[in-house]
Amino acid sequence: MMATVNSLQPNKEYIVPTPARTSLARIVEVARGILEADGLAALTMQRVAEVVGVRAPSLYKRVSSRDELVRLVIEHVASELADRVSRAAGSGDPRRDLRALAHAFRAFGHANPGAFAAIFSRLPEASRPDLATLASASEAVLATAARLGGPDHALESARLVVAWAYGFVSMELAGAFRLGGDVDAAFDFGIDRLADTLDRSSL
């Protein structure tokens, strides 16, 4: 197909060899939408191409494989998660911060269940995200854990908190809490218990 484009001087015409009809950002955005709407299995190159408005082979101009596209989606979402979580802290009170971090983390999981579950899931090598994207969240949790549990056990305390929060949200998203009860209350119960024991361990 031949396209003609008017420059700022309307009389001049330039032959432009098929200008880009999409972009990497758009492809990742569309892929993310499909992942959230219909799951990883529905995230096919053909489906992405259709929504984007090109044919599947054209996607390979921006992305080397479906696995890489999946990785890019997860990394994008992970960096968004890290952003939200790291911004949640900063009140000055470590117990308050712990609560804010945990709630921001959980809210993000609820808002993005498909991609959230993929972050730490078992994926093909090429789809596995570079978790350095999560660094800012790690720092925020680490700092809060250090203030709560003392500097000697900062890393172990942070791992306790993060493992619990990730496990809790993953399990509720998977429908694993089937014995009834108030799940919101159970989450807050967890925050309180963790804050309690970390606080005590620093005495």
Added chain:
Amino acid sequence: MMATVNSLQPNKEYIVPTPARTSLARIVEVARGILEADGLAALTMQRVAEVVGVRAPSLYKRVSSRDELVRLVIEHVASELADRVSRAAGSGDPRRDLRALAHAFRAFGHANPGAFAAIFSRLPEASRPDLATLASASEAVLATAARLGGPDHALESARLVVAWAYGFVSMELAGAFRLGGDVDAAFDFGIDRLADTLDRSSL
């Protein structure tokens, strides 16, 4: 193919129309092996059929779809997990039991990383396991949590423990603990902190 089979009376022969060359149990076992060895994406009907020794269409005599086969594998592994975990408790001392439950859970995850990660992951509807298979493990954790944290918060306490253990093992299997440190020690630290706070909350 025509097969002849000798009964207990060696002179009598029965015409048997193509006797079964495999079984559901064998198919699930093979599928589990592929899942562990090469991941969910490699678990194809063709690959299962090849290992089992039949052609792919024959699998549909025992299983209605690949998604269902995946579900059967996960449920089988989940019931094995529940068995191991529930047998780990029973020392009489709730803190000892908590430690034993957690270690049994983690050891199982390390021994079966592929299927373990799939238990609470986001799968197509037809692959989603019936988590009733985990009931015996739930009971064991609930009983231990009740003795540690008191009956008023048994369910919330159990969710705290299970969410942490599942999150911890998932994250380490996903390679998410990238800041160094002693991961084994961090796991034991978690057990101790949880036992501490649950114990306290029952006073």
Added chain:
DNA sequence: ACCTGAACACCGTTCAAGT
């Protein structure tokens, strides 16, 4: 420079035909 149709190997799944 980007996009496309055609092609290839590989899926899951169905089904008529074989034994």
Added chain:
DNA sequence: ACCTGAACACCGTTCAAGT
């Protein structure tokens, strides 16, 4: 009763050809 080859629709991916 179970197994098979052939067939279909759908994947991911490559590539020569189009503009």
